[in-house]
Amino acid sequence: MQPKLKSKVRCTDREVGEVTRIIVDPLSREVSHIVVGRNGAGVPERQIPASTIQAVTDDTVELRAPSSELNQFPVFRRDEYVTTHEVEIAHLEDHLHVQPGEVLVPLPELERNVKRRTFFTNLTHAIGALIALPLVYPVLRYLMKPMYAPFDNRWLKIGNVNRIKADDVGVQFKFKKAVKEAFMPEADVDKNVWVLKASPAVLEEVYGSKDMEFRDHTGGVIWTNKRDVPYVAYSGKCPHLGCGYKWRNVPKLGRQIFLCPCHLSIYDSSGKVLDGPAPRPLDPVPIRVAANGDIEIIDVEYKAGTKVQTRIV
């Protein structure tokens, strides 16, 4: 039991005064001292350590010391302390029970029906849900508007095959793609594909024994790359995580390869992964070459980082 304010203080021989203040240790949050106010004017208050307390009852505090020893305890100095209102000590109130008792205010008559309180709590939540739930779908639709655009199957002219001087060498073709995004004015976006004139061996690597079909979102075939056409175009986007890769001569390997500078995936001219983290070969895109050598492609893009191609543009 903790000593209470206003409790009588009794020494081993007689009553000496009352508890005027209680001092708490800020770290242990336990009562460390009581301050005893003495009977009679002009007698200083004394600060008694909690270890001197023999017993505490409802309205008295009994000390171990006789009243004659009381003057050996230090005089209480108010300016060495602050009140608990002036300091922030975590969980102080959980440790202290020094008030003379509970301080009460009456609960209003209308607040005494517990059932109605529960009802109103639930009603408040229900009305909140009534406001919030109808918003979920419109807000989601609002935010999702641009997320799933239809595929763009336009043929884009990117250049002429006369730029390609040797077989199985990657040549970058940069082109502008007119993009109309949402409310923005139509703008030309810089893009690129890597085209190579493939030797029969490389062509075999790329296509195997089958022609390569390209599909719309409905699954309908929009174009077929014939396996006997020697021109192959790879999407400029690395199938690992979507960076732009380069055709590089690597003296150490004694050959030329496609290298992505981001995560160092390396592909040979047939797009096959030679080294690095890429999960699948380079992505060929639909290509057609006119009689005059003009190259056209469809700017197909696949999701990066997956083993299987998933078309996203």
Added chain:
Amino acid sequence: MNGQPSVLEKVFAFVDERVGLKTLQAKMLNEPVPGGSRWAYVFGSCLLFIFIMQAVTGILLMFYYVPSADHAYASTQYILHEVDYGWFLLSYHFWGSTAMVVMVFAHMSQVFLWGAYKKPREMVWLVGLALFGLVMAFGFTGYLLPWDQRAYWATTVGVEIMDKTPVVGDFIARFLKGGPTPGQMTLSRFFVIHVMILPAALMGLAGLHLFLFRKAGPAGPFQGSVEELKAKTDYFFPRQVWKDVVAMAAVFFTICSLAFIEPVVLLEEATPDPGDYHPEPEWYFLFLFQMLRLKIFSGEFGQFLAGVAIPNAFLLLLAALPFIDRNPERNIFKRPIALVGWIVVMAGILIITVSAIINREFLD
């Protein structure tokens, strides 16, 4: 002095009577710091200071910045080259973000090494982890806004990594990009996340963090007898406040110096053709970037492992830490697993980051 209160004192008394300013001030400043003030406790205050400065410089940048694909780059260049002191404010904001990440690492390390995440401070630790996530999200979204090559490619790769999350990855990636590929919608989304959603979330959670911290009380040193601690204990004001303010000033002048010595320079405007640019993220994402280069993290599953599973598992482990590690011992020298774990993680991040920097030479 005629004993009559001045007008200022009357105004103060008027407000104090209604608001309780004196009590509020006393409660804010008079918090016992067990074992006394220390330089090791300045990191939290520094983070608050850095955040406030980021908010101030960020608001100033918005006076000129336009979040549109055809104006973001030009408006950022305008801030850098035309607006008086624009280069300084933008560079301060840039280096401030770096300082924020450094300080978050310092703060988390201090709390970890001091064992301050343990009971009864688990909630403070959990909210702190959420704040760590917000700081990283700030860095990631802010990076895109100048709309230069660096911005574009860091975002492209970053979002592709999120795409590797099972089930919801595709949705998250499309949601963030506002479409299948980065563009205007991506810029709009990153902008609103960076300047509205994240600041609001950070203010709310930082407030909660402080409230919970005050509720639980400071942990204090991890060794020393009760008597020793008691003898050294003082209040938050003035000694700790003083140390905090000195540290804030040091942070401020460091960021200013970096802004002067190494001001922000933009690369070419963003385009889906990288040209000769070798994409690389901000330094605090470099270790993740480098990890994805490793052979063991190749292929679809490897990417998921390095890009999604390992980082998230690590965060989960940190979140579970106070519940796994229930030993009340806080002295780091008596917690060998914690000490070795901290060293291994820090050394690991450092080594992988350095190897990413060494790899640059190989590319040029």
